[in-house]
Structure formats: structure tokens, C-alpha cells
Amino acid sequence: MPRRGLSTDQVVQAAAELADAEGLAAVSLSEVARRTGVRTASTYSHVAGLDDLLARLAALALTEIADRAAAALAGVAGREALAALCDAYRDYGLAHPGRYAATRHPLAPDGPAGAAARRHADLTRAVLRGYGLEEQAQVHAVRLVGSVVHGFVTLELAGAFAHSQPSSERSWRHAVEVLDDALRRLSTAAPESTDPETTRSTP
Amino acid sequence: MPRRGLSTDQVVQAAAELADAEGLAAVSLSEVARRTGVRTASTYSHVAGLDDLLARLAALALTEIADRAAAALAGVAGREALAALCDAYRDYGLAHPGRYAATRHPLAPDGPAGAAARRHADLTRAVLRGYGLEEQAQVHAVRLVGSVVHGFVTLELAGAFAHSQPSSERSWRHAVEVLDDALRRLSTAAPESTDPETTRSTP
DNA sequence: GATCCTTGCCTATATGTTTTAGGAAACAAC
DNA sequence: GTTGTTTCCTAAAACATATAGGCAAGGATC
Numbered sequence A, B: 001m002p003r004r005g006l007s008t009d010q011v012v013q014a015a016a017e018l019a020d021a022e023g024l025a026a027v028s029l030s031e032v033a034r035r036t037g038v039r040t041a042s043t044y045s046h047v048a049g050l051d052d053l054l055a056r057l058a059a060l061a062l063t064e065i066a067d068r069a070a071a072a073l074a075g076v077a078g079r080e081a082l083a084a085l086c087d088a089y090r091d092y093g094l095a096h097p098g099r100y101a102a103t104r105h106p107l108a109p110d111g112p113a114g115a116a117a118r119r120h121a122d123l124t125r126a127v128l129r130g131y132g133l134e135e136q137a138q139v140h141a142v143r144l145v146g147s148v149v150h151g152f153v154t155l156e157l158a159g160a161f162a163h164s165q166p167s168s169e170r171s172w173r174h175a176v177e178v179l180d181d182a183l184r185r186l187s188t189a190a191p192e193s194t195d196p197e198t199t200r201s202t203p
Numbered sequence C: 001g002a003t004c005c006t007t008g009c010c011t012a013t014a015t016g017t018t019t020t021a022g023g024a025a026a027c028a029a030c
Numbered sequence D: 001g002t003t004g005t006t007t008c009c010t011a012a013a014a015c016a017t018a019t020a021g022g023c024a025a026g027g028a029t030c
Helices: A008-022 A029-036 A040-045 A050-073 A078-095 A097-102 A111-129 A135-157 A168-188 B008-022 B029-036 B040-045 B050-073 B078-095 B097-102 B111-129 B135-157 B168-188
Strands: none
Touching: A008 A029, A008 A050, A008 A097, A029 A040, A029 A050, A050 A078, A050 A097, A050 A111, A078 A097, A078 A111, A078 A135, A078 A168, A097 A135, A111 A135, A135 A168, A135 B135, A135 B168, A168 B135, A168 B168, B008 B029, B008 B050, B008 B097, B029 B040, B029 B050, B050 B078, B050 B097, B050 B111, B078 B097, B078 B111, B078 B135, B078 B168, B097 B135, B111 B135, B135 B168
């Protein structure tokens, strides 16, 4: 019996292609084994189990997104940078729905997925630096941008915007534009907010 | 053998409680059967299978959210209405994470889930009416609001905002405020956009 | 070149879940 | 009481996760 020469990366890769083609729910050790040409039990030589495989898949997706975002951000700033960052997420999600869905898998803060998650936060922070926000506002902005992007892509992939005019593409451009506008206004707004609701005691 | 007097609603209810307590992934026909005191095969008398159960769970969650949103919207308008709508979603998601997660289950446009989804769109539209947007801008706004809310709640439930200052509660209030501000600006902005980027040929 | 050692892959097995098929008993209506 | 419907059962097939133990391929070492 000749060896297939399988590696962990190849197993994860097979899972990624399966997820994109058939949906994340279709990813099972059995099906991955089938597609790599080995028996199910043999995959345990490369991954610790289904949960480990899904975690590695999440790490792969996060890394790929961060790579693309970093590349897209080279040489741009301000509004263009925000659009490039947001587009990197959405384009990846549309091109690789299964991997994107894997991203929601609960990930350990340590490990490769944690490192990738930190890269994401850093990239968003780098983009937001161009808006001149103060520290606290920047955290809020990171979360807002993340919410809009993640929410839109998730709903779009779920088909919530299909079969309805205008196209989701239009709405996406509109959303990014509104986001840019809002961030710009936040930067020019009171740099030291005196709103009693947001400047309570800071423990 | 005395009958348990089970009904479809009771099965779905058991699944809902299971999902909230142990996570949506823990919902299986076996576990639901265990909790309702019947054998696994017996649940097939009430639901057509696991997929049908999850779809019914999604419909239940969407209906419950719509009910709460509708109640929260009674007698308020403008900024308060927007906040009430958004809070209804988030409060439900935090209180019932499993049911909220079930919402992402692919739903057929016909059937009860489809009706609930339409209620949601109508509720959002009702809130946005207070901002005086034109038709096309209103569609964009519905999608934007949906994205922000869904994205934020999803990320918050995934723990993305935990272990980090300031609290996610602060960021949430901030996000809703920014959203209100953005919508208000859209209403006062050019009612007929002449931006060449957004008014290309309409095929 | 013969001998280890690691390890990729195997078979076999235990356990749990989904789903269908067929039957018995509870319950309701007449 | 008979009939009919519905709930729940047992039985069984198909498939998934996971572990244990074994065999041999591919190197490294002597």
C-alpha cells in the first residue's frame, strides 16, 4: 500500500475546498478522508479530531483574509484604505463562503488563530489611524467597522439581500460610504467628549 | 405505556431551551428526545427531521424577536425608535444566544420563517420612515441597520469584545448613536444623488 | 547493506446520531 | 363497541467520531 504522503496542511486544504463547495456543515472527517483518498481513522494522524480541524480551518481563513487585507492596504490611506479593508473582507467572504463561516468557530486566544485575530485588529487600527480618533473612540470604531462588515457579509451570504432591488453591491458601496462619513465626523467631533453618559467614572 | 402528549411546539420549545443552555451545536434529535422523555424515533412524529427542527427553531426565534421589537416600538419614534429596535435584537441575542444563532439557518422564503423575515423588514422600515428617506435610500438603510445590529450581536456573542476595554455595552450605545446620526444626515442629504459612482446605467 | 525508528496508513471496534419501517397501544368519534 | 387516527415503541440500516493496535514505507544510523 503506497503512502499518500498526506500532511496536515493538505488535510486542512481539502477541508477548506469542501467547506467552500458544500458548506461548512458538510465538513466532516469522513468526507475529508474520502476526498484525500485515505480512511477516516488515518486523518487522526494529521489533526487531533474534528474540532481541531475546524479550528485550523478558522486560522487558515483568518490568515488568508489578513494577507489580502494587508496587500490591499499597501499605499492607500483614508477613505480608500477603509474601502480596501472592507472590500478585502467581503470579497473573501463571497469567494470563500465556507472558510468565512469557519471564522466564527470559537478560537483559543493562544494558538495560530489568536495571532491572526490580532493581525486583524492591528490592520483595522492602522486604517482608523487616518481618521485621527482618540484612543477610546478608536476602540468603538474598530468594533463598529467590524460589525458593519461582518454583519453585511453574513447577511449577504445568507441570501438576505437577494431577490430584492437594488443590488447588494450598491448597498455595500453605500454602507462603506456612510461608514467613512461617520468616522470622519467622529474625528472632527469633540475630541474630549463631555457627554455625562459616556464619561462616567473610569474604574 | 402512557402517552407523553407531546406536540410539535413542545419539541421546538425543548430544542430552544437546549440551544440557549448548551449552544446550537448541542441541538440533536437524540438530546431533544432525551429531554422530552421519548425515544429518538418518536420525535419524527412531530418534526420531519433535524433540519426541519432547526428551521422551526429559526422561525420561532425570528417571531419572538419581531414580537418584542413590535412591542418596544409602540409609542416611540425617531432616535428612540431606532434604539428600541436595535436593543430588542441585542437583548434577545444576549438572553437567547442559541435561538439567535438558529436565525442564521438557511430559511425558505415561503413557510413561517419567511413570514417572520418580512415582519422584520417591515418593522425596520417603520422605524426608518421617521428619517424621511426616499425609497432607494431606505432599502440601503434597512440593510445597513441590519448589518450593524446583526454584526455587533454576533461578534459580541462570539466573545470578540470581551476581555477588552471599554465595555461592549458602551460600544453598543455608541454604535446606535452613530447609526442614528448617519441616518439623519442621509435624510437631509441630496434626495436625488447625482454621484456618478452610484447612478451608473441601470441594466 | 542490515538494522533500527518514526510515522503514515491500515483494520477493527465502540459509541452516538440520523433516519426509515412496521407495529402496538392510547385516545377520539361514531 | 367498532373504527380510525395519532403517539410512541422496537428494530435496523447508514453514517460520523474516536480509540487501539498493527503493518510496512521511508529514513537515519551503524
